[in-house]
Amino acid sequence: MNFTHDAPDDAAAQPDVGASAGQFRTMAELGGDIAFSIALPGFQLRYLSPAFTPLFGHDAAALGEALAVPGAGGPLALLAACLREAAGAAPGERRSTELDVPDAGGRPLPLEVLSIVTAETPPALVGLLRDLSPRRAHQAEQKRFASMLNHEFRTPLATIDGAIQRLDATAVNVDEPTRQRYRKIGAAVDRLIGMLDEYLSPDRMAALGKARQANTMAVNELVEAAAAQVRAAGREARVDTGAHAFQLRGEPAGLRLALKVLVDNALAFSPPGTPVALAVRPAAGGVEIAVRDEGDGIPLEDAAFIFDKGYRGSNAAGLPGSGLGLYMARSILDVHGGSVLLAPAREGEKGTEFRLWLPSSADSGQQQLASGSSSSDNRSRAPDLDARQDTNNMANP
Numbered sequence: 001m002n003f004t005h006d007a008p009d010d011a012a013a014q015p016d017v018g019a020s021a022g023q024f025r026t027m028a029e030l031g032g033d034i035a036f037s038i039a040l041p042g043f044q045l046r047y048l049s050p051a052f053t054p055l056f057g058h059d060a061a062a063l064g065e066a067l068a069v070p071g072a073g074g075p076l077a078l079l080a081a082c083l084r085e086a087a088g089a090a091p092g093e094r095r096s097t098e099l100d101v102p103d104a105g106g107r108p109l110p111l112e113v114l115s116i117v118t119a120e121t122p123p124a125l126v127g128l129l130r131d132l133s134p135r136r137a138h139q140a141e142q143k144r145f146a147s148m149l150n151h152e153f154r155t156p157l158a159t160i161d162g163a164i165q166r167l168d169a170t171a172v173n174v175d176e177p178t179r180q181r182y183r184k185i186g187a188a189v190d191r192l193i194g195m196l197d198e199y200l201s202p203d204r205m206a207a208l209g210k211a212r213q214a215n216t217m218a219v220n221e222l223v224e225a226a227a228a229q230v231r232a233a234g235r236e237a238r239v240d241t242g243a244h245a246f247q248l249r250g251e252p253a254g255l256r257l258a259l260k261v262l263v264d265n266a267l268a269f270s271p272p273g274t275p276v277a278l279a280v281r282p283a284a285g286g287v288e289i290a291v292r293d294e295g296d297g298i299p300l301e302d303a304a305f306i307f308d309k310g311y312r313g314s315n316a317a318g319l320p321g322s323g324l325g326l327y328m329a330r331s332i333l334d335v336h337g338g339s340v341l342l343a344p345a346r347e348g349e350k351g352t353e354f355r356l357w358l359p360s361s362a363d364s365g366q367q368q369l370a371s372g373s374s375s376s377d378n379r380s381r382a383p384d385l386d387a388r389q390d391t392n393n394m395a396n397p
Contacts, residue, residue, distance in 0.1 A: 220241050
């Protein structure tokens, strides 16, 4: 493939690409992609990466033959037809197509075809063949995780729902306050089931934190939604976002839910009238959102178990809840590549601080990879903060 071109006037300020065709191919193929170049209009295969044969079990000659005869059959006919269609694009127009191409053993191989028609004379169709098998496997694992999580939540909720309905229907001699409590339990179960349907269905969870996901949101927008939740409860929200502007990549509804769980906990486990503090801090290639209350803190005996599914701390006695809040929040953050941790208690200070960490980028146009009302009584996690928290332990609000 010829990469030479006319030298620019300011040659000293431009890289010398004319002598680097092999280097360009090497760079294109570093990620395992297969580079190709097809001369137009005769569809002559000029270059194909050596990695094509180990992946497909066919050699370059087989693809060349499939390209040479329009409509010919054979295992590579579908790929050849795709490339011929891509050659009809306008010069400079980028095309991306996904298809399953059988390998030499007849097994379908998921493939992405990235191509562009060059503006040179004569033109050429150049591009990459990308194996989508790892991406498909990742998506399948996300769906499996979502199905497991949905089932683990829904089964005990269905048991509670059936039991409370039977109590309400058969307890003929109970007083009205007791019936009201039954109905509150039933309403809480309905709310949690609605959350499963909205946020934790397999399809929804598979989308959270998905590779190359287009959804983004500003961290300040996320924190302001949490502050509005605090104010709606009649409490003061102390917000410190500093001068930072971060973009988070993921499912906005899922991220809002994860932070909402932490705010729910802060409101439930701190005295009425006390403020809830929200702070944004840069931390180890991402952004940290801290939620701090002025309650009594986490009992030490609960610290190692609070993120466990269904666990209720000793300070949750008499409060409504199912012990699923922080477990669910951590699950959502996991699929976004993030985490939630309990900050170490400060000597002589009351209160609890949770730190939500997510991968992010500064708001500069680049995106880096980082997914009904909830009710949570989870409070804490074993104080085994990782090096990220140790090296980024900034002043709390």
